[in-house]
Each structure stands twice: as structure tokens, then as C-alpha cells.
Amino acid sequence: MSTQLLISTSCWTDNIDAVPECDNDQRNALSRKALAKKAEEELRETENVRTECLRQLKVWIQQNQDVENCITDDNFLLRFLRVKKFSIPMAQQTLLKYLNFRKRFDHIFRNLTLNDDKVNELLTNGYIFVSPVRDSQGRRVILYDLSKFDPKRYTGTDMARAHAITYETLLTEEENQILGVVHVADIGAINASFVTLFTVTEFGTLIKWGEQSFPMRHKEIHLINMPQALRYVYDFARSNITQKLKERISVHDGKSTASQSIELEALPAEFGGHVPAKDMITWWTRQVDAKAKRILATDDIRLLSDAGIIRSKTARRDAENMIGSFRKLEVD
Structure with a gap:
């Protein structure tokens, strides 16, 4: 994970070529520790939770016959886990819906x-x-x-x-x-x-x-x-x-x-x-x-079937409750 995060505008210069250097200026950066704290407070993300959820999501992708050539590096998968606050079933559904969205609007993506x-x-x-x-x-x-x-x-x-x-x-x-x-x-x-x-x-x-x-x-x-x-x-x-x-x-x-x-x-x-x-x-x-x-690498991912997408709100809620949504996941 990048350790730098610009939170101030004081390093802006008129030279546009200086902007990338400005982004990496530690004097205006949120430390990795502060960013991790934000992730834990808002997303329930800790190192143990992140590691375990990534492992489970990767295993699920490998075993899912409806998904082909999926990118499985941490950067790609974490976007689905983070947007759903590390709920495994919700992240799985969002990934499937994302692929279905791209498939439905292939001419756009x-x-x-x-x-x-x-x-x-x-x-x-x-x-x-x-x-x-x-x-x-x-x-x-x-x-x-x-x-x-x-x-x-x-x-x-x-x-x-x-x-x-x-x-x-x-x-x-x-x-x-x-x-x-x-x-x-x-x-x-x-x-x-x-x-x-x-x-x-x-x-x-x-x-x-x-x-x-x-x-x-x-x-x-x-x-x-x-x-x-x-x-x-x-x-x-x-x-x-x-x-x-x-x-x-x-x-x-x-x-x-x-x-x-x-x-x-x-x-x-x-x-x-x-x-x-x-x-x-x-x-x-x-x-x-x-x-x-x-970005072009996502073109290789294939959703062969949308059968795994839960469309009923009741069924989706029952599935999330059954699995517990992993929001209190703790890893020893």
C-alpha cells in the first residue's frame, strides 16, 4: 500500500511537472499509520482481517466456475472488500455485479x-x-x-x-x-x-x-x-x-x-x-x-454466467445473515 497521501495544497507550484513530486512530499502526507487508522475506523480493516479476507476471496474466485481470468492481485480485490467493509458475501456479490455490469455495457467498458x-x-x-x-x-x-x-x-x-x-x-x-x-x-x-x-x-x-x-x-x-x-x-x-x-x-x-x-x-x-x-x-x-x-487488463475477465448474483433483497439479506458478513472477523 502506498504510504503517501496528499492532504494539503501548500506544495502546489505553477509548474505542472512538479505535481508528481508534490504528491510524494512527506511534509504534506498522511502517514501510513494514519491511513491505516482511517481504514480500520471506517472499513473495519486491520492487517489480519485484510489478509484473511483476501485469502478467502481468492479461494472463492478459483473455485467459481462462473468467473474466468479474474485479476486476483490484492489491489484489484481490495476495492470490493473495502467498499463492502470486508463483508465476504457482499464483496463477492459486488464483484459478480461489477463483471455483469461490464458485460451488459461492454461497449462502454x-x-x-x-x-x-x-x-x-x-x-x-x-x-x-x-x-x-x-x-x-x-x-x-x-x-x-x-x-x-x-x-x-x-x-x-x-x-x-x-x-x-x-x-x-x-x-x-x-x-x-x-x-x-x-x-x-x-x-x-x-x-x-x-x-x-x-x-x-x-x-x-x-x-x-x-x-x-x-x-x-x-x-x-x-x-x-x-x-x-x-x-x-x-x-x-x-x-x-x-x-x-x-x-x-x-x-x-x-x-x-x-x-x-x-x-x-x-x-x-x-x-x-x-x-x-x-x-x-x-x-x-x-x-x-x-x-x-x-485498466485494459480488466477486458480479459469473463463472467460466464450471472447465476450467482442474488437479486432478491430478502435472499441477499438471508445470505448475509447466515454467513455473518464477517464484519466481526478475528484472526488469531
Whole structure:
């Protein structure tokens, strides 16, 4: 596990090439001990629990005839254990759902690289990117600017692929698996043409399955400048997510009001911060490109059957209770 975690913005310089060095500056880093404490407090993660749960999950994968060529290194498997606070049965279900999600939307997840011209454009023009400056709690902040998305040029698939490559890249860092992410989106440019990007069924499935299947901890979601005319789209999206996630969404009338609850230091100058968006974008595209091989490796995983996925809430609850969800797992 990486021992470094940027929690301060004081080391930012105007030279974008200095950002990677800034990330490794121990003067602004959360120690490994502090990060481990956070993982234990929020995720029930200890060295013994981590070791035993990884062992059990790997054995289950090896014996599962429905899954083929699954990545079994610790970094990949820990994202499923951490998002479910080391409940073995819940982590297993999330892994199966993640693979089923990728299978159902193969056109979105396969061959995710910056070699895809549309994805490259959406990341480099600033539709979606990640700040190189973590917030005060050490979390990565994902920025969205809907004014940079032209529905006449890009499709819903292009949009979803830009999101997918961003999220997959973030999950390669264990700090993000532990601490989660913050979303900040300026959606003022959304108009009626955006509604045609997805069918109602596809949009609803992406939202619902995305929350249930993608092993990411969404800590805060800030929506800025929501057009009242499209409030029904927001209401529909909310109807497809859990109450827990609903409570983490904040809607702001404008950037001035948003600044009261969003840490400006982690935002680009265009959002009220200090660092130009173009510098953040340059930094982020480098991170995405550096993780390309890792992300492409997920294309080799196959879900041969979805029979193991528990769809009934009652059956899922009974299964979790029966196994005890391993939340009090202790290893001698």
C-alpha cells in the first residue's frame, strides 16, 4: 500500500511537472499509520482481517466456475472488500455485479484508453477530470463541466466511457479505495438535447447498476446550477439510487453558494479555486495514460454466467445473515 497521501495544497507550484513530486512530499502526507487508522475506523480493516479476507476471496474466485481470468492481485480485490467493509458475501456479490455490469455495457467498458478519440477529447477539453490537489480529508475531487459536452458531437456512450476510464483509473490507487471520492459538477449547460443521449431504460440501469456494482465510495456529490426545466431528470436519477447516496447529494444554485460547502483549494480556478483547469487536466490525462495497461487488463475477465448474483433483497439479506458478513472477523 502506498504510504503517501496528499492532504494539503501548500506544495502546489505553477509548474505542472512538479505535481508528481508534490504528491510524494512527506511534509504534506498522511502517514501510513494514519491511513491505516482511517481504514480500520471506517472499513473495519486491520492487517489480519485484510489478509484473511483476501485469502478467502481468492479461494472463492478459483473455485467459481462462473468467473474466468479474474485479476486476483490484492489491489484489484481490495476495492470490493473495502467498499463492502470486508463483508465476504457482499464483496463477492459486488464483484459478480461489477463483471455483469461490464458485460451488459461492454461497449462502454471495453478497450478504455486515450486512443479513443472521443474519450481523449472529453478528458482534454475538461468535461471530466480529477484535481491533483486532494481535499483536507485526503479525498480525490472529480470535476465535471457539462458546458464542455456537445450532444451534437458526442454520444451517451462517449460520455459513459469518459466516466468509466476516470473511475477505473482512480480505483487503481488504494488511498481512493479507502477514503472515497468527492464529485463536483457544474450542470448549468444541460438542455433538452442531453435527454436523448440515453433511453430511459438504459439511463436508469446505468444509474442503479452503477451504484450497486462499481466499487467506489462516493462521499459527497455537489451539483451546481441545475436547470429547473430538467429537474425531472434529476428526480428520476434519484429514484434509482439508495437513500444513503441521496443523503450525500447537495444541490447548489451557483458557484458562490457552493463555495460554502466545497473546499476551494481542491477546485480549479474556473470553479473558484486557484489552480487553472488546464493544468489540472494535463496532470490528470497523464495519470490516465500511465494506468492504461492496468485498466485494459480488466477486458480479459469473463463472467460466464450471472447465476450467482442474488437479486432478491430478502435472499441477499438471508445470505448475509447466515454467513455473518464477517464484519466481526478475528484472526488469531
